[in-house]
Amino acid sequence: MPPLRNTPAQYGLVSQFFHWAIVVLVLFQFTWAWRIDQADGFRAQLELTTQHKTVGMLVLGLVVLRLLWRVFNRPPPLPGNMKGWEQKLAGFTHWLLYGLILAMPVSGWLYTSAAGYADQWWGPVNFPALIEPSDSLQDLFGAVHGWLALTLGLVALVHLLAALRHHFLLGDDVLKRMLPIWKRNSQ
Amino acid sequence: MKSGAIAKPLVPALMLVWLAAIAGSGPLVAAENCYRADHDSGSLEFSGVQESSSFTGRFESFVVEYCMTDGDPETGTIDVRVETGSANTRNRDRDGALRQEEFFYVDSYPEARWTSSEITRYGDEFQAEGVLEIRGIDRDTPVSFVLEADGDDWKMTGGSKVRRLDFNVGTGDEDLEDTEFIRNEVEIAFELRLAR
Numbered sequence: 525m526p527p528l529r530n531t532p533a534q535y536g537l538v539s540q541f542f543h544w545a546i547v548v549l550v551l552f553q554f555t556w557a558w559r560i561d562q563a564d565g566f567r568a569q570l571e572l573t574t575q576h577k578t579v580g581m582l583v584l585g586l587v588v589l590r591l592l593w594r595v596f597n598r599p600p601p602l603p604g605n606m607k608g609w610e611q612k613l614a615g616f617t618h619w620l621l622y623g624l625i626l627a628m629p630v631s632g633w634l635y636t637s638a639a640g641y642a643d644q645w646w647g648p649v650n651f652p653a654l655i656e657p658s659d660s661l662q663d664l665f666g667a668v669h670g671w672l673a674l675t676l677g678l679v680a681l682v683h684l685l686a687a688l689r690h691h692f693l694l695g696d697d698v699l700k701r702m703l704p705i706w707k708r709n710s711q
Numbered sequence: 712m713k714s715g716a717i718a719k720p721l722v723p724a725l726m727l728v729w730l731a732a733i734a735g736s737g738p739l740v741a742a743e744n745c746y747r748a749d750h751d752s753g754s755l756e757f758s759g760v761q762e763s764s765s766f767t768g769r770f771e772s773f774v775v776e777y778c779m780t781d782g783d784p785e786t787g788t789i790d791v792r793v794e795t796g797s798a799n800t801r802n803r804d805r806d807g808a809l810r811q812e813e814f815f816y817v818d819s820y821p822e823a824r825w826t827s828s829e830i831t832r833y834g835d836e837f838q839a840e841g842v843l844e845i846r847g848i849d850r851d852t853p854v855s856f857v858l859e860a861d862g863d864d865w866k867m868t869g870g871s872k873v874r875r876l877d878f879n880v881g882t883g884d885e886d887l888e889d890t891e892f893i894r895n896e897v898e899i900a901f902e903l904r905l906a907r
């Protein structure tokens with residue numbers, strides 16, 4: 525198993541945990557958004573939406589912790605044989621992904637607040653409304669939330685393809701170092 | 712012609728006016744006064760629980776009329792008319808749903824009404840028996856309130872409890888009828904400034 529902290533050669537377990545937990549939860553979010561759309565009946569929709577909101581807030585918490593962890597635990601440098609623009613593009617994409625997984629829950633929270641549903645959460649957990657209910661803001665943040673989701677989907681797809689390219693076409697360690705497989709430190 | 716010829720028949724008429732004036736303001740003759748309040752001078756709120764989250768809404772359009780004799784609230788009758796379509800819970804989906812056939816069915820029953828029968832004082836509080844009509848269904852519904860004189864006006868605060876299913880509010884679908892999903896009890900609270 526990799527160490528907890530990042531090393532120059534690979535991501536540590538904590539960074540990996542954050543990465544993959546958020547991937548799984550984001551997939552859950554898309555699946556739930558689809559299920560909300562499919563569900564018939566107000567009650568089924570309300571229950572699924574409540575779950576979607578609660579898991580979305582969990583993502584928000586994880587992203588904040590992840591970024592804090594990143595401040596004190598720098599990621600391993602990209603392979604030196606990557607061209608300058610490739611490294612820049614990778615860096616840019618990663619920041620875009622961070623921005624999107626932060627903006628997704630915030631826009632969802634604003635959306636729910638504007639719709640007057642802020643007090644509807646899972647179980648005993650209650651989050652305050654960020655803004656006063658408003659029809660126009662409800663429409664606005666609903667659209668923003670949807671467009672951000674689409675953007676996140678596309679950028680994550682590019683990111684996935686890039687990871688696969690590194691692994692299968694370039695044959696480097698970029699994908700492996702984000703996976704919890706044992707790697708010798710000598711590399 | 713002397714002016715007295717015109718003035719003479721006026722005397723009895725003037726006396727009548729004068730008598731009427733005493734009768735109107737006099738303390739010995741019973742007088743009914745009606746006080747009125749509406750959405751601009753008060754609030755009428757309802758609150759319930761949906762999926763274990765509570766919500767509160769208000770009616771944006773209603774009129775309350777309280778007519779009493781000699782300023783004695785116990786002699787009075789109260790009449791409340793509420794536009795059901797004016798329910799506002801600050802949530803577009805829910806407000807839309809409330810207007811539908813499953814809930815208030817505003818198209819067929821635009822008005823809810825409560826009329827008091829007997830009003831009794833218990834210490835500082837009043838208890839009014841009465842009938843509430845929602846969706847054309849009548850149910851005995853007592854209301855309790857306190858009154859506070861304020862100049863010529865009354866400040867009236869109070870409330871009641873109703874069971875929505877008694878009035879078929881939230882029916883036509885087993886989820887809506889499930890009181891685990893939408894609680895049966897709905898609390899009503901009002902704060903009014905009744906003025907003549």
Ligand code: HEM
Nearest residue numbers: 550553554557560577580581583628629632633636670673
């Ligand atoms: C990583 C976090 C999140 C992701 C990836 C995500 C994704 C999505 C997607 C793809 C949709 C469907 C968009 C559409 O139909 O246009 C959606 C809808 C929605 N999201 Fe999120 N979301 C996230 C977090 C949140 C949060 C935190 C909240 C609220 C606090 C929220 C509230 C909603 C609501 C209310 C809807 C509309 C559901 C409906 O159709 O009635 N989302 N979300």
Ligand code: HEM
Nearest residue numbers: 546547550594599618621622625680684687698699701702
């Ligand atoms: C919701 C989807 C995803 C998001 C939001 C996301 C986000 C991120 C972010 C922000 C980083 C940069 C980490 C850092 O250096 O601080 C990263 C790295 C990485 N991601 Fe993802 N990711 C997603 C999905 C995936 C998927 C599906 C794969 C692989 C199949 C993948 C593979 C990787 C790999 C290999 C790295 C490490 C790149 C490196 O070595 O620098 N990611 N991801």
